[in-house]
Amino acid sequence: MRHIEIMDTTLRDGEQTSGVSFSATEKLAIAQLLLKEVKVDRLEVASARVSDGEFQAVKKITAWASENGLIDKIEVLTFVDGETSVNWMIEAGAKVMNLLTKGSMNHLTHQLKKTAEQHFSEIAEVIALARSKDIQCNVYLEDWSNGMRNSPDYVFQFLDFLSTQPIKRVLLPDTLGVLTPRECYDFLSQIVQRYPNQHFDFHAHNDYDLSIANVMEGVRAGVHGLHLTVNGMGERAGNAPLASTIAVLKDFMPEVETSVVEASLYSVSKLVETFSGFRIPVNKPVVGENVFTQTAGIHADGDNKNNLYFNDLMPERFGRERKYALGKTSGKANIEKNLQKLGIKLSQADLKRVTQRIIELGDRKEVVTQEDLPYIISDVIDTNIVEEKVEVINYVLTHSKNLRPSATLRVKVDGHIFEENAQGDGQYDAFMNALKKVYLKKEVLLPMLTDYAVRIPPGGNTDALCETIITWEHKGKEFKTRGLDSDQTVSAIKATQKMLNLI
Template structure:
């Protein structure tokens, strides 16, 4: 609503080209190295996604880089295949030898780069830039020129060098915020000023040192930039680059720009790149994170179930994601009913309340309740004895090194309270022995079968205990309990089984 009010004041282009640099700047993420075969796999998926340009690497860096560039070019992709080169003949020749159809060349222009890295004057840098662009154009290849550290370069010199490379035949100029120092308003000002001096398309390459790479990229588009450099998952040097998935979805859904991107492939591609690079995305990563379309709070879940747009700006299917209703301490009744309906589990209101209370209790203890946990809890509640002749009133266990495992159990049997303490080879055995001693006057029972299974991984996983008890008359009954405490789950399962046997007597 409010975006529409300000769009008329923007200098939006008709569309925006997406220049993907995952295989170049993304690979510069500390600790990441991508093999030739892995680069080919990512390049194929990027092409299927629909990016306009794939920057495949820095061919002058190694034979492997050059081999990767050639291999990707041989795939016959729809996207332009680009190689990076400094404004040095050896670098440029390495890219040209790779037969790519697009060269991205650069040289530092800021006072810091001029004085400390290059030790060159403005005139020398300008001459090198122009020579490089002319050399590439003499070979009939598209060229994009970057003034490295542009956002810390004096504007008069920055404009001069961009105008000079344009006159030399550059097809695109790129404005890199090399160390991520810009803010959106400053980026808008800079691109707007350059737009008045430059006639060829302006591209931007923003880094995320202050978490502003996407915002600065979008502000640049508002000022007329026609191309954005980005990486899958925001990979890149230091804090990374502008995240491709965030830039793309913002441009399409917030600015209504027609990008030829198959957005439903974004989550799959994000996961693919994450697995190859070993850089896992945080759950709350926008667009592609595990929690991007997850809801736990009761009011949110209720809203989403009634009308998804209440708490989702886009549909999860649009980016290849799925909606998740998460169970925990903030879970509302609507969320739980929705989950139970999803799995076709029907229960009475009393049973529902029992499950609901257990879910909330687990959430209060910091437990993440998975769908598998819910199913186990629901099955346990559904299978409980309808009548509790024997009811647990108290329980304690003592165990440890050089200590005989001892359990004290207090039961209410036919409204009479009874307490017993027994030892065993372990806390579960001790607890069952104590129960057996207390109910022996009521029924002579024996444990026939005992099984335990962790529902999910982790030390806080719920334990599902399944038992079969039998009496001297040949009656058998199953008992089941699901708890984070294995001993308590065992006690509840045994008592459930005993109550079922007593119901048939």
């Protein structure tokens, strides 16, 4: 099998996503996860000379990588600027530079205003200096895709020159994301065949939503490495996404292999989502919240009958599990799947009534979670399936200018009354801090809040019902609770009371 090198550039090209900036500590945490658990081959972590913060981040990463024998996997984008980038690399402790050069006559003529010979001469000087300082060199041909379209003679003149240089890899970016899959194959196969002893990486952008198709054609054409980003982050429409690419290569291109651990892709995706503040679309392949969720009742029914709606993208491959959504398209099979997980069995007549209530809630655009089912069952069929062991009896929430928000609450737990007060960064945070004091007396650790989503119907009515859905993690299991009220904080408290009874 042919090994394809995976170079992750989330920390460099991915950070060019509008509004995203990782701290030095966040960059280090992402780098550690990508190299130690996801096991990508290489990391491009920064651009030289950008800022002091970037410099400090690279120093943190290179120090850790040196201690762990991984320094050759850390790469930095540099520039044709004499000694400047090379000196920056030395001070930052980095050993591999990805030199940015001009891969099209258009860029060379209008941006640098130089001849090919002048550009090549300056590149050779930087490479020679880097090698004398024991820095390994790779070379980017910026705008290479347009270069192949409009000035192929220049591109091949450039590659002829690079074949004489002491470099390890040539990096070919579709800088503006303009290539079609056919062009991608044609251009890359020409180059790979003409320079059989050179290592070529392909760097795809997603402006036309063709990055995965282009990656497949690049691999088919014979490239040796791919540049990818977690969650497809990057400038404009982003880069080729890591998770989708790995799944596609594994399932559709059995002649190649990578070192990437599929089971770690979801965890790094969530970490990058948290640090970037850049939410993953719920329908994003492999890592989106909904991609392993069946919504239509007919699909759940088919899964009960020889897994009729399964494909090779099994959630377990990526450390995830299949779910069955509850809403207006839910059938009895969806609801039965959720009841099984809760250990609840209903008669067919009761199941039909519960199904109808869930459909009604879905019609009103309310989100129904698995943890809501016992409450719906209690309401619909008048049973005491939910035992309310915890009740928030009273609370006072205050918010004043230039003073920290505070909360005082009285809560009944197993028949005992507790009263506590606390401050916090917001009213709900203050409420949770007071609640933690109560449970500290009981020596019980509360679940960790991992996500907090608020849904308010459009239209601008201030008395509209607000729906708060909170995701919790408890003893290795993740679950959601939902609260509904005209006040956002109160709806969150209602969702929290459900959580307290569930645990």
